Amino acid sequence: xxxxxxxxxxxxxxxxxxxxxxxxxxxxxxxxxxxxxxxxxxxxxxxxxxxxxxxxxxxxxxxxxxxxxxxxxxxxxxxxxxxxxxxxxxxxxxxxxxxxxxxxxxxxxxxxxxxxxxxxxxxxxxxxxxxxxxxxxxxxxxxxxxxxxxxxxxxxxxxxxxxx
Numbered sequence: 001x002x003x004x005x006x007x008x009x010x011x012x013x014x015x016x017x018x019x020x021x022x023x024x025x026x027x028x029x030x031x032x033x034x035x036x037x038x039x040x041x042x043x044x045x046x047x048x049x050x051x052x053x054x055x056x057x058x059x060x061x062x063x064x065x066x067x068x069x070x071x072x073x074x075x076x077x078x079x080x081x082x083x084x085x086x087x088x089x090x091x092x093x094x095x096x097x098x099x100x101x102x103x104x105x106x107x108x109x110x111x112x113x114x115x116x117x118x119x120x121x122x123x124x125x126x127x128x129x130x131x132x133x134x135x136x137x138x139x140x141x142x143x144x145x146x147x148x149x150x151x152x153x154x155x156x157x158x159x160x161x162x163x164x
Contacts, residue, residue, distance in 0.1 A: 041089035053112030
């Protein structure tokens, strides 16, 4: 998929006040773009596993570039159809994240769990295995935090399926 840079800028400005001044701000933007992809907004950036969960080097390059030229905090205009799709993804993401929307560590936890959870039904044993594995490679969150987050994601996915 081709990158849609204007959509990414609008997505980030719709969700938060985008900034790349600190590590936590950059991590927050990474996780928001990753999670937006999970709810239907695919900007074409690929993510792989890194220290703080899903990470896209090309997204980092993009963020630095748009910040350097001064357009990270602009509100670009999009074709109406594209804008509607983006707004739907923003609304789903806001609904799912709630108060965690601007909490970088919470977004790290959510994105990390989402990254390893397979699509479709997940057995209790599989979910427990994944949470133990995540806790081993990222011990900065508790087993309970991983399990609760996995359940939250699975419930969200189920509600998304039943509403479509």
